[in-house]
Amino acid sequence: MTTANQAAIERYRNNFLKEVEANVEEGHMVKMCMQCGVCAGSCPLGPHWTHSPQKIFMMIRAGKRDEVLGSDSMFMCTSCYNCMVRCPRQLPITHIMHGLANYAHRLGLAPKGQPTRDFATLFWNNLSKKGRVNELMLTLQHYFRNGLVAGIKEAMAMQGIGLGMFKAKRINPMEIFGGHGVKDLKGFHAIIAKAKEIEDRKKGFTA
Amino acid sequence: MTASIATNQTILVVGGGISGMTAALEAAECGKQVILVEKTPVLGGRTARLYRYFPKMCHPTCGLEINLRRIKQNRNIRLMTMTEVVSATGSRGNYSVTLKVAPRFVNENCTACGKCAEAVSAEVANPWNYGLDKMKAAYLPHNMAHPQRYVIDPSIVGTPEGEKAKAACPVGAVDLEMKEETVTLQVGVLVWATGWRPYDAAKIQPYGYGRFKNVITSLEFERLADPHGPTGGKILRPSDGKEAKNVAFIQCAGSRDENHLRHCSRICCMASLKQTQYVREAFGDEGKSTVYYIDIRAIDRFEDFYQNVQKDATVSFVKSKVARIAENAENGNPILHGVNTEGYQRYAVEHDLVVLAVGMEPEITGVKLPDDVILDSSNFIEGSKDQGMFGAGAAASPLDVNRAVQSATAASLRAIQVIRKTASTEAV
Ligand SMILES: Cc1cc2nc3c(=O)[nH]c(=O)nc-3n(C[C@H](O)[C@H](O)[C@H](O)COP(=O)(O)OP(=O)(O)OC[C@H]3O[C@@H](n4cnc5c(N)ncnc54)[C@H](O)[C@@H]3O)c2cc1C
Ligand code: SF4
Ligand code: SF4
Ligand code: SF4
Ligand code: SF4
Numbered sequence: 001m002t003t004a005n006q007a008a009i010e011r012y013r014n015n016f017l018k019e020v021e022a023n024v025e026e027g028h029m030v031k032m033c034m035q036c037g038v039c040a041g042s043c044p045l046g047p048h049w050t051h052s053p054q055k056i057f058m059m060i061r062a063g064k065r066d067e068v069l070g071s072d073s074m075f076m077c078t079s080c081y082n083c084m085v086r087c088p089r090q091l092p093i094t095h096i097m098h099g100l101a102n103y104a105h106r107l108g109l110a111p112k113g114q115p116t117r118d119f120a121t122l123f124w125n126n127l128s129k130k131g132r133v134n135e136l137m138l139t140l141q142h143y144f145r146n147g148l149v150a151g152i153k154e155a156m157a158m159q160g161i162g163l164g165m166f167k168a169k170r171i172n173p174m175e176i177f178g179g180h181g182v183k184d185l186k187g188f189h190a191i192i193a194k195a196k197e198i199e200d201r202k203k204g205f206t207a
Numbered sequence: 208m209t210a211s212i213a214t215n216q217t218i219l220v221v222g223g224g225i226s227g228m229t230a231a232l233e234a235a236e237c238g239k240q241v242i243l244v245e246k247t248p249v250l251g252g253r254t255a256r257l258y259r260y261f262p263k264m265c266h267p268t269c270g271l272e273i274n275l276r277r278i279k280q281n282r283n284i285r286l287m288t289m290t291e292v293v294s295a296t297g298s299r300g301n302y303s304v305t306l307k308v309a310p311r312f313v314n315e316n317c318t319a320c321g322k323c324a325e326a327v328s329a330e331v332a333n334p335w336n337y338g339l340d341k342m343k344a345a346y347l348p349h350n351m352a353h354p355q356r357y358v359i360d361p362s363i364v365g366t367p368e369g370e371k372a373k374a375a376c377p378v379g380a381v382d383l384e385m386k387e388e389t390v391t392l393q394v395g396v397l398v399w400a401t402g403w404r405p406y407d408a409a410k411i412q413p414y415g416y417g418r419f420k421n422v423i424t425s426l427e428f429e430r431l432a433d434p435h436g437p438t439g440g441k442i443l444r445p446s447d448g449k450e451a452k453n454v455a456f457i458q459c460a461g462s463r464d465e466n467h468l469r470h471c472s473r474i475c476c477m478a479s480l481k482q483t484q485y486v487r488e489a490f491g492d493e494g495k496s497t498v499y500y501i502d503i504r505a506i507d508r509f510e511d512f513y514q515n516v517q518k519d520a521t522v523s524f525v526k527s528k529v530a531r532i533a534e535n536a537e538n539g540n541p542i543l544h545g546v547n548t549e550g551y552q553r554y555a556v557e558h559d560l561v562v563l564a565v566g567m568e569p570e571i572t573g574v575k576l577p578d579d580v581i582l583d584s585s586n587f588i589e590g591s592k593d594q595g596m597f598g599a600g601a602a603a604s605p606l607d608v609n610r611a612v613q614s615a616t617a618a619s620l621r622a623i624q625v626i627r628k629t630a631s632t633e634a635v
Contacts, residue, residue, distance in 0.1 A: 036501045040553075041530025041545035042413075047553060055551060086413060086530065088464035 004205055005107040009065075016065045023203060025099030026092045033057040039083035039093050049076045053083055053093045056100070069109040074101035075117040106205060118145065130181030131188040135171050137179065213242055215301050215395040215629055218622045220244065221292045222570075224252020225608055226600020226615040227400030228274045233619035235283035239626055242392065243284055246291040247334075248311060249352040250275065252402050253601075254608055256335060256426070258433040258440075261481040261607070262512050268351055270608070275353045288354065290390075294575035295397060299595025300629040302577075304392045310385035312359035312369075317380040319347060319355045326375035329368045331360050333437070336430045339445075340437035345372045349435065359383070395629050396595055396622040399588050400615060401574070403567040403601040406461035406468055413531035414460065414563060420446035421541050422532060422561045425456075425478055432485040442489045444560045446539040451560035452490050455543055456482065457529050458500040462566030470585045472566035473605045476504045479564045480513055483522045496522045497558065499529050499543065506607070525554075532561060567605040597621050 012019035020027040033054070040052035051059065051073040059068050077097040084093045101117075104110040110117055119142060126138045139162070144151030155162070165171040172179075182188045213219070216239075220231045223245030231243040243250075254260070254267045278284055289309040297303050313323075323345040330341040335348055344360040357380075363369040364383050373381040408416035408424050416422050421444045423431075434440035444451040456479040461467040480503075483496035503524070505513040516522055530545045540557040547554060569586045579592040587605075588598030598604075599618035600611035 034501065035548055036528035037526075037546045037548045038528045038530050040551065041527070046546070052546065052551070054546065054548070086466075088459070088466065088528070090465040 003108070005109060008107065014063060016063045016068070017061050019065070020060050020100070020103075024096065024103050026095045027099060029091050030057050030060050030096060032089045032091055034089055036088060038086050038088065039091075042082045042086050044080060044082065045076050045078060049073045053097060056097070057091075066109075068100065069104040069107060070111055071104075072111050072114050072117075074098065074104065075110070075114050075120070077101075106203070128192055130179065131185065132179065132181050134175050134179035136173065136175035139171070213240075213392045213394050215393060216240060216626050217242060217392075217394045218396045218398065218619075218626060219302070219304060219392065219394040220398045220400055220599075222246075222252065222400035222402055222600075222602065223250040223286070223288070224400060224402045224600065224611075225254045225270070225274070226402065226602070226611045227252070227398070228278060229612045229615035230398045230400055230599045230619040230622070231284050232274065232277050232281065233616050234623055235281045236277070237623055239283065239623055241284045242394065243278075243286050244290045244292060244306060245286070245288045247348070248288050248356075248358045249348045249354070250278070250286070250288075251351065251353075253426075255349065255351065256337075256429060258429045258436070258485065259481065261477050262509055264481070264484070267608075271351055275351070278353070286354070289358075292401075292574060295596075296577055298577070298579070299591070299593040299625060300395050300632075302394050302397055302595065304394060304397070306390040306392065308388040308390055310361070310387055311356070312361075312364060312381060312383055312385050313357045314380050314382050314385075315356070316378045317356045317376075318378060319357060320377065321347070321357075322375045322377060323357055323359070323372040323381060326371045327363060327368045329360075329363050329366075331362060336437045337424075337427050339427060339430055344368060396597075396625045398597050398599050398615075398618050398622055399571060399602045400599040400618075401570045401602045403605065404570045406472075406566040406568050408460060408563050408565050410467060411461055411563070414457065414529070414561075415532045415534065415541070416563060419532065419534045419539075419541055419561075420444075421451075421534075421539055421559065422563065424460075424563050424565045425475065425482065426565070428482055428485070428562045432482070432489070442486065442560075444539075449559065450490070452486075452493055453495045453557075453559045454483075454486050454497070455541070455556075455558040455561045456496065456498045456564055457543075457561060458498065458503075458564045459528065460563035460565050463501065468566045468568055468585060470566075470587075470605065471504060473504065473506050474607045475564035475566065476500070477506060477509055477512065477607065479562070480505065480516045482562065483516055483519070487519060487521055492521060494521050497525060497556075498522065499525045499527055499545070501526075501528050507610075527554075567601060569602055571602055594621070595625060 020030055037054055040054040046052055051071050074097045079094050081094055087093055122141055127133050143154045218234050218239055218241045220227045220243045223243055231241045235241045251271055257267050260267050289311050291307045293305050293307050295302055295304045324343045327343055327345045329344040331344050332338040333340050333342040344363045347357050359372055369383050373383055405426050430436035431438050431442050442451050462472040479498055486494040486496045503513055526548045527545045529543050533542045535542055541561045543556050572586050581589040588602050590597045597618040599615040603614055
């Protein structure tokens, strides 16, 4: 069985820009980049990640498929939109970054163990179960992602904030027993499934 | 009031910059009747406010002087200063143009003796130095001013200061009763040589123009380098009057930017290359210029100018559009933040002074034009569909002086053709 990744490699042989244009949200705007450097210089997270948007766009044009789709950068984007409001070519940079993250994720090429990506996965799994975020479970799962000992340590460190949230009724201890959900749970799941089906069809993922 | 001085064989040239002067002269020297209308009290336009001009680094006054002499000698040109075109209607061979004539408060008898200026003490911001300094409220705009006639600023009219000016005039040229007039003219052809204005640098929020004193525009820098400018030709920075030896030039400030001006203003790369040489002239090897750019566009045949500047050890180039400017609160130095595209290194560099190479936008924005005028996507004038109006110089496209003159000559030739055609149809 060929994977989605293999199929994409086969189809866009040596033309990664075309692949991005066809599969990534706002990917057709990548070629408008004139490499001025404003986005790279504007990104507050710039010093902390490997590839600025400017680099990513150049790498796409240079056909560096593995490096781009395996990059941690798209997952580090906080959607502050600093780059986007300043880009002299009005590239929807933030949207492209998220589009790339999504595409890499679907192809199974996104970096493993990347913390912001892991948290996003955790968040989605948590939310899609009941249609409401179970904040207690989300927090616990997040703290204990690296095992029991690390989890306890992290929980202790965050104790003050946790207690504050209990008092402010931002976290409900009863949520440990499954928590609240939307009224029509079956309908909610059907909507999500349908949305996924449409998106898969649009993006050419049959699996 | 309707002036009878013009007919549908008259060419109206709007704007008395280098382009308007050229267009007017070319037609007048071919025997056509020309009315040259200029909004400010003097001819010369923006060129007169440059210190030197590329490529030969001569002073703009030389070029101006020749043209002024030609204008003074020519009887076919009627010059109207302090006159602004506010609207135009009609079609080829038959335009009706509305002009607003602002009062100068000084009549033709003025001998430019300067006694009125000596008498008044009130001061106003000096527009010829882009407001960097002040001048007396009774003034001659600059030494080369044509007409050589003083102007009384409206702010002192009706005050004791205005009376002082009047009393000081030995020939009774000060007339404080002058009023603004509206004039309508019938003309056959219109040449728009209304030029350009600098893009408002304050709109480029991350660069802090207006917030940081030591971030100035390229036009203001021209005035700093000019001996007739506010610092007597010394390159001193605004915050503390210290010599600015380490100067950064930021290219495409407001140009090539979908959020500001879409077009490349074409002259600003050359202008900054030129201005690095002002720094060298002022400080020799101690001066330091850094040009931050997307790519250097030394238009047309000026690549050699660029190459010579590249050889200058005091000038360095950083391929990067600066992302933002901050200010060092202790010494007032602007700090430039960005990423160098050649190697992707992040930088945060302090300079004494930052010069924004601001873009050119058409000055015509805001004037009511006939419906069939064709503007490009940046509002530069291409002409009218019926070929009765033409753009010339920087009103038609962001051009340097040389190319503005070429464009004006071309517009003038077309205008002459229209006049000839109108004349022959009328003869039938
Ligand atoms: C920083 C900088 C440096 C430059 N240095 C150089 C250089 O070194 N060499 C070079 O070749 N070029 C240089 N240029 C370009 C040069 O300034 C232009 O090429 C030149 O000014 C064009 O002349 P113009 O007559 O077309 O327009 P302008 O000089 O703008 O003249 C237009 C005239 O029309 C008048 N006007 C406007 N609207 C109206 C109206 N509605 N009614 C009546 N009158 C009106 C204005 O008052 C003005 O006098 C530089 C530009 C910049 C920004
Ligand atoms: S700011 Fe826009 S044009 Fe400039 S490098 Fe980034 S994406 Fe490209
Ligand atoms: S939106 Fe994302 S990529 Fe753009 S500046 Fe903010 S964090 Fe950086
Ligand atoms: S207005 Fe009178 S005083 Fe002033 S410069 Fe002219 S002639 Fe002299
Ligand atoms: S001439 Fe140079 S500085 Fe001016 S807009 Fe064009 S590229 Fe930018």
